[in-house]
Amino acid sequence: MSGAPPRLAERLLKWSLGAADREAVLGDMCEEYAARTEQNGPRAAGRWYWAQVRRSLLVNVRRRMFESEHASPWNSPHTTSSNGSVGGGFMQDLRYAMRALVKAPGFATVVVLTLALGIGANTAIFSVVDAVLLRPLPYPAPDRIVSFAWRFPSGVSPANVTPLTFEYWQQHAQAFDGFALTSGANFNMVRDGTADRVRGVSGTSDFFKVIGISPAAGRGFLPEECVPGSAHVAVISHGLWLRVFGGAADAVGKSITLNDRQYTVIGVMPASFSYEPEADLWYPLQLRVDPRDKGLNYTAIGRLRAGTTLEQAQSETGRLFEQFQAANPQHMPRNARTIDLIRLQDFLVADIRPLLLVLLGAVGLVLLIACGNVANLLLSRSAARARDMAIRSALGAGSYRLARQTVTECLLLSLAGGLAGVALASAGVRALLASIPGQLPRLGTVAVDDRVLGFTLLVSAALGIVFGMIGSIRVLKSDPGSVLKAAAGTGVDVARHRLSNALVIGEVALSVILLVGAGLLVATFVNLRGIRLGFDTDNILAVQLSPSVAKFGSAAAGTALDRRLIERIRAIPGVSAVTTASSLPLERGPNFIFGIDGDPPDKVTYVELRAVGPDYLSTLGITLRAGRGLGASDADNSLPVVVVNEALAKLFGGPSSALGRRVIIGRGTPGGGAQREIVGVASDVADGRPGTRVFPTMYLPRTQFASGASVNVLIRTGGSVQIAADVRRAVLAIDPKLPIARMRSMNDVAWAALAQQRFNMLLTSVFAATALALAMVGLYGLLSYQVAQRTREIGVRMALGARRSDVLRMIVRRGLILTGIGLVIGAAASLALARFLKTLLFGVTATSPWVYATVAGVLLLVAFLASMVPARRAMRADPVIALRSE
Amino acid sequence: MSYDALGEFEQSLLLAIAHLGDGAYGVTIRQEIDRRTGREIAVGALYTSLARLERKGYVRSTMSGSTPQRGGRSKRHFTLKAAGAAALRQSRERLTLMWEGLEPDLRRTRP
Numbered sequence: 001m002s003g004a005p006p007r008l009a010e011r012l013l014k015w016s017l018g019a020a021d022r023e024a025v026l027g028d029m030c031e032e033y034a035a036r037t038e039q040n041g042p043r044a045a046g047r048w049y050w051a052q053v054r055r056s057l058l059v060n061v062r063r064r065m066f067e068s069e070h071a072s073p074w075n076s077p078h079t080t081s082s083n084g085s086v087g088g089g090f091m092q093d094l095r096y097a098m099r100a101l102v103k104a105p106g107f108a109t110v111v112v113l114t115l116a117l118g119i120g121a122n123t124a125i126f127s128v129v130d131a132v133l134l135r136p137l138p139y140p141a142p143d144r145i146v147s148f149a150w151r152f153p154s155g156v157s158p159a160n161v162t163p164l165t166f167e168y169w170q171q172h173a174q175a176f177d178g179f180a181l182t183s184g185a186n187f188n189m190v191r192d193g194t195a196d197r198v199r200g201v202s203g204t205s206d207f208f209k210v211i212g213i214s215p216a217a218g219r220g221f222l223p224e225e226c227v228p229g230s231a232h233v234a235v236i237s238h239g240l241w242l243r244v245f246g247g248a249a250d251a252v253g254k255s256i257t258l259n260d261r262q263y264t265v266i267g268v269m270p271a272s273f274s275y276e277p278e279a280d281l282w283y284p285l286q287l288r289v290d291p292r293d294k295g296l297n298y299t300a301i302g303r304l305r306a307g308t309t310l311e312q313a314q315s316e317t318g319r320l321f322e323q324f325q326a327a328n329p330q331h332m333p334r335n336a337r338t339i340d341l342i343r344l345q346d347f348l349v350a351d352i353r354p355l356l357l358v359l360l361g362a363v364g365l366v367l368l369i370a371c372g373n374v375a376n377l378l379l380s381r382s383a384a385r386a387r388d389m390a391i392r393s394a395l396g397a398g399s400y401r402l403a404r405q406t407v408t409e410c411l412l413l414s415l416a417g418g419l420a421g422v423a424l425a426s427a428g429v430r431a432l433l434a435s436i437p438g439q440l441p442r443l444g445t446v447a448v449d450d451r452v453l454g455f456t457l458l459v460s461a462a463l464g465i466v467f468g469m470i471g472s473i474r475v476l477k478s479d480p481g482s483v484l485k486a487a488a489g490t491g492v493d494v495a496r497h498r499l500s501n502a503l504v505i506g507e508v509a510l511s512v513i514l515l516v517g518a519g520l521l522v523a524t525f526v527n528l529r530g531i532r533l534g535f536d537t538d539n540i541l542a543v544q545l546s547p548s549v550a551k552f553g554s555a556a557a558g559t560a561l562d563r564r565l566i567e568r569i570r571a572i573p574g575v576s577a578v579t580t581a582s583s584l585p586l587e588r589g590p591n592f593i594f595g596i597d598g599d600p601p602d603k604v605t606y607v608e609l610r611a612v613g614p615d616y617l618s619t620l621g622i623t624l625r626a627g628r629g630l631g632a633s634d635a636d637n638s639l640p641v642v643v644v645n646e647a648l649a650k651l652f653g654g655p656s657s658a659l660g661r662r663v664i665i666g667r668g669t670p671g672g673g674a675q676r677e678i679v680g681v682a683s684d685v686a687d688g689r690p691g692t693r694v695f696p697t698m699y700l701p702r703t704q705f706a707s708g709a710s711v712n713v714l715i716r717t718g719g720s721v722q723i724a725a726d727v728r729r730a731v732l733a734i735d736p737k738l739p740i741a742r743m744r745s746m747n748d749v750a751w752a753a754l755a756q757q758r759f760n761m762l763l764t765s766v767f768a769a770t771a772l773a774l775a776m777v778g779l780y781g782l783l784s785y786q787v788a789q790r791t792r793e794i795g796v797r798m799a800l801g802a803r804r805s806d807v808l809r810m811i812v813r814r815g816l817i818l819t820g821i822g823l824v825i826g827a828a829a830s831l832a833l834a835r836f837l838k839t840l841l842f843g844v845t846a847t848s849p850w851v852y853a854t855v856a857g858v859l860l861l862v863a864f865l866a867s868m869v870p871a872r873r874a875m876r877a878d879p880v881i882a883l884r885s886e
Numbered sequence: 887m888s889y890d891a892l893g894e895f896e897q898s899l900l901l902a903i904a905h906l907g908d909g910a911y912g913v914t915i916r917q918e919i920d921r922r923t924g925r926e927i928a929v930g931a932l933y934t935s936l937a938r939l940e941r942k943g944y945v946r947s948t949m950s951g952s953t954p955q956r957g958g959r960s961k962r963h964f965t966l967k968a969a970g971a972a973a974l975r976q977s978r979e980r981l982t983l984m985w986e987g988l989e990p991d992l993r994r995t996r997p
Contacts, residue, residue, distance in 0.1 A: 004957070021933055027952070027959030028912035029929060034955045056930025063934055 005033040006046050009053045015090065016060035064091050090408070097409040107381055108413065111374050115417025115463070117770065118370030120424030123448065123456045125363045127429055129356050130455070131446040137345050138274065140212035144304040146313070147347040150336040158347045159339065160296040162331045163289040166204075168324050169300065175313035176302035178209035181285055183298050187258040188546050188739060191244060197546065197741055198240065198258070199278050202285035208235075210303045211275070218252040218267030221284045228286040234258070235267035235282045274444070294330050294593070301344055314341050348442075354839050355760060361836070362517065362767045365510045369771050371463060372507040373778040375470070376500050378410070380785055382471055383496060407468030414467065418460030422448065425456075435762075437755030500782055505822040507778050508863075511771035512826025512855060513833065518761070518768035519851040520841055525761040527843030528754055534685035535585065536621035539720060540746035542584055543713040543727055546739050558711070559636065559703045561734070562613050565713055568730040574721035580613030580702060581712045585620065585685055585746075586753045594698070596651070597662035597675055607648065608687060608697040609665070611705045617643070617682055619716050626655040627680035634701040641701065643680035648696035655681035665698070676700070686753075710741070760840055772859070775822075776866040783815055784870040798879040808875045815867025816860065823856055889973035890942060896935055898923070900974050903945060903966050911961045936964060944970030 013029065014022055029049065036045035101108040136142045148159040166181045173179065182203045189196045208220035215235050225233055234256070236244070245251040255262045263283065275282075285298075304313055321339045325332050346353075382389075389402060426448050433446060552561050562580045569578045583590070592609045616622075617629040625646060634641055642665075644658060652658040662675045684694040702711075717723060724743055731738055787794070794807055834846030844851070892900070902918040903910040915936075916927050939945045945964045952960040966974075987995055 016930075021937075023949070023959050024912060024962035025929055025933055027956035027961060028916075030957040030959065031953070031955045032913050032916075052929050055928035059928070059930035059934055063930075 005030055005049050009046075009050050012057065013053050013060075016057050016064070018060075018064050021060075061091065093405050093408040094412070096405055097412050100409060101412065104381070107377060108416075111377055111413050112417045112420055114370045114373050114377075114774070115414055115460075116420035116424055117774070118367035119418050119421030119456060119459055119463075120428065121363045121421075121767070121770070122367050122459065123421055123425035123452060124428040124432060125356075125359050126455050127425065127448050127452040128432065128446050129360055130451055132349055132442050133353060133356060135442075135445070135451070138272065141303075142345060143343055145210060145212070145301060145344040146304065146310070146341040147299060147301050147344050148317075149340045149342045149347065149350075150333055151338045151340050152333075152335055153337065156340055156342070158342070158350045159300075159336075161298055161300050162294055162296060163287050163298065164291050164293070164328060165324065165331050166287070166298065166300055167289045168328075169302075169317075169320060172320055172323075173302070173316060175305055175308045175316050177305040178206045179300070179302040180204045180206040180210045181287060181298045181300055182207065183285060184279075186546075187281075188260075189244075190257045190260070190737065197739070198280040200234070200258070200281045200283050201275055201279045202283050204285050204287060207282070207285075207301075210301050212303065213270070213273055215267030216270040218265070220267060221282075225284040226286055228288045230284075230286065232258075232261055232263045233266045233284065234263040235269060236265055237269050237280050238271040238273065240280045241268045274442075291328070295591075296333075299347075310341060317341055358517070358836065358840065359763065359767075362514055362764055365514055366767055366771050366774070367459075369507045369510050369774045369778070371467075372503045372510075373774055373781070374413075375467065376503050376778060376782060378467055378471055379496055379500055382406075403468075403472030406471040407465060410468035410471060411461065411464035414460045414464030415457075417463075418456050421460075422453065422456055425452075432763075435759060437752070437759050497786075500785075501818060504775070504778050504782050504818050505825065507775040508819050508822025508859070509826035509829060511768070511775040512823055512859065513830050514764070514768040514771040515855045515859065516827070516830040516851060517837060518764040519855055520837060520844055520846060520848065521757075521761040521764050523844040523848065523851055524840065524842045525754065525757045528757055531686055533586070533750065534622060534683055537746040537750045539717045540620070541715045541717065541723065541727070542742075542744050542746055542749055543715065543731075543740060544584075544742040544744075545711050545713065545731065546741045547711065547735075556636070562702055562711065564734050565711075565731070566613065568734065569713060569715055569727060572723050572726045572730065574717045574719075574723055575715055576718045577615060577619040577716040579616045579619040579714050581616060581714060582611040582702065582710065584712050584714075584749055585610075586687065586749050588687065592665055592698075594663050594665045597664055605651070605696065607665075608695045609705075610697060610699050611702045612699050613702050616699065616714075617680075619714055620685075621716075622685060623683040625649070625681045625683055627659045627678070629680055629682070630699060630701050634703060636703045640674055640676040640704050641679045642676045643682055643699040644678055645682050645694070645697040645699075646684050647694045648698065649681045651696070663698075665700075676704075714746075757840075757842075772862065776862050779815060779818065779863060780866045780869060782818075783811060783867055784873070786814075787811060787870045787874045792883060794874055795879040795881075795883040799883065804875045808871045811871035811874055812864065812867045815863055815871075819860060819863035823859055827852055827856075889969065889976050892973055892977045895931075896939060897974065897977055898925075899932070899935055899939065900944065900966060900970055903964050904971070904974070908963075908965075910964045915964070939970070940964075942969075943967060944973055 010026065010029070014026060017025055029052065033045050033049055036048055137145070139145065148161060149156050150159045161181075163181070166179075169176075170179050180203050182201060184199065184201045187198050187200055189198045203221065205221045205223040205226045208214055214220060216238075218235070220235060221233070224230060236251075236256070241247060241251055244256060245254065251268060252265055255264045257263075258281075263281075269282075287298075304310065317340075318338050321332075393399060393402060429446065429448060433443065436443070547558075547561060552558050565580065566578045569575060588608070590609050591606055594605060594607050612630060614630060614632040614634070617624060626649075627643070630641065630643055642663060644663075646655060649655045649658040652661055658678050658681055661678050663678065664675055682699065685697070687695055687697070713727075715723065715727065727743070728740060731740060798804070798807065830852075831847060837846055898919055899915060902915045902922075905918055906914050912929065912932060916929070916932060920926055936945065936947070940947055944967055946967050947962050947964050949960045949962055952958050989995055
């Protein structure tokens, strides 16, 4: 029908009008719209229509709110709300629902709070999941930026590659419009006498092209700048630009001092740019492509060429992989089948994804349990109002109308719950972020923002509608006559009874799943804590220094620094032993490859290297299994020696067999090749990968190995003595510009090593405890309600001679049976879902009988207590009063 | 007999209905006022006031006649009741009495 008024405007107008006015008003508007269309055209007519709607909306709505006083007189009193959709409208439903809920404040409060808890927890976790996993990276066409992943028989894992691999792809791959290699490093930036640690990301010349964002001022890297030996330049972040140059417009061309070298600033990134969350600057990766460098140390990123699909790029990559691997087998992990191209986003979050998904699942279960409680509450309420509904129905209210009112009520409750949940979530998210250990990628973008609010609204509205529909079905199906005829107190709806029981059983089952999960993670954590660390962590202070490469990078300067540090610090009262090390125990050290003298030259193994100072083993309390430790006599001009750990000594057949053998570190790499003799075997020390088997480790004297700029000083004190200030003074006395990056006790380091597992355990325990509490509240509520419903029956029983203890036992038994059924179902479900938790576990299988038994015990105990309260209440009832009650 | 005082808007409505006679309904009432005074009334305000006038007993309304231009909806016709006419006359009289002695530009009339 051409010339119909704008549908939305008409609908709005219709909604705002009372039933009696609709016909006349809408007809008038329709007629005038047609006339105006003829006169001035449809556009002008539409504009007029909308203007009228705008001006009239508020007046109409207000008039309807005060309907009773200002009702249209042509709305005859006989027109009841039985006219279904014609009568009243949404506004009336809303007012009625609000009034009904205000009359039952306890019920409304409990429902809103329960939903707030469930929805709030989901909102909090979703905001993290959204920011980290779902939201695309803030670069143009982020799905077209890809990185590499190895495909192993057991799964896929993100890949780092060798320089030769990068060069091969750069030369042969057609699928990319930009292909770069990246790495990173920390720098000392010295400025006005103070030193700061800054994080840098290195990239080859295509880096900014792949990312798709160019510097806001200045430029990116030129190919000439990525050649080894060329000038040092850097692109700085917006934050760094503000800090160092105060936002001055002429920063480009100035220079900053990093590790005692001058880097010319060639560009400044836009304020909104973020790569790694803490990257302060980007510098050219001056890559030396040496076929002998087989270290998997660099990340490859590429942007797909326009018009190339991921499948096409993938098949090309597979082909190149086969060709490259045939020619250079040692540049890939041994059992890698092929290289998969994955989105850069997936590459960055691969480690954290399993945990986040588990959390999302857990919090979803909590919401389900909360909904179970709310459903039960709604059921009781609908039973209580059954008579009220029946009367209204008998007086002419259409069942459709009643159903709509039920839905409105439920929507109101769930939206209120959602609102309260958002408030809870905002607070919870902050606490959550503060406690997440380690580097959560894109952490800074986690916030309760529009997308998250939209999610919450969706969940709340969906819940409201679902609850309302379920409630309405009962209303629509019930027969008012029979409801009214039934005497109050005996109208026990058997079907509703069964539904309530089923809900509680379901809640118990879901909470069992969460309890088992939490129990498994607790067991994991306990196992990890119980791992013998291999040394004594008490009373050791770890001081991390970052001397500049220019001053202390050479072996001689580094040795001298070590000696002076040890001398000065040993002189501090309270210190019983001092040593140095390039990396801390319990944290990962650099990986290296080595070969055994006498083995074929291409037989190499990976080893963890720890370059340490004299008396390292004795200071830390690591037991010697054979031979000696490294001491002051192992200098740069004496015999090159190493001490190995037991795991490595196994390669030789045992500690005693390893002594005297020779190894070649860095065999087959540029700069490697010197033979070193094994002079000692130390017992195993846990390394930075808790829960995996101990890696073969080698200790070398720092004097015999150039190990990079940072040095840690490990100080054992006689007891718990405060020496931090003295240490600081000693370091400053050696060199006032030597920054102390960190000072921690070894116990803190040990604590931090398990931070991730502790976090997993704590968070899931919180959810499991919440789930258990909700389920038990539900059980308690159900039993209380049933006791109240069956007051007469209990009275009759007692009058007929049942003892009070029999009544108690009956109620408690019911509670335990419901719990027991839920327990069995939940346990079966847990066994089925067990494999999702596998990657997070250690020392315990997902089917551990201990955990299940403990969960069962805790659950039955709590259920017993929850049942006791209503049972005791029933027990104390006076049979006379019970029989009299109506 | 004294009638409730009419507001200026209500007077316009009643006068428009008086002008239109049998053909007074929402669209024509609005057009009449617009044509004479250039004032465009919002449909919400129109019906609110008409409802009030009917409650006071000044107008009577009946439903009649749907047309395709109205999307098949019927019209609500309004007619002036005796009480409404009397109220109008009362308003005019009062106003006239108050204006007596003043020019339209509010200067005093020369005696």
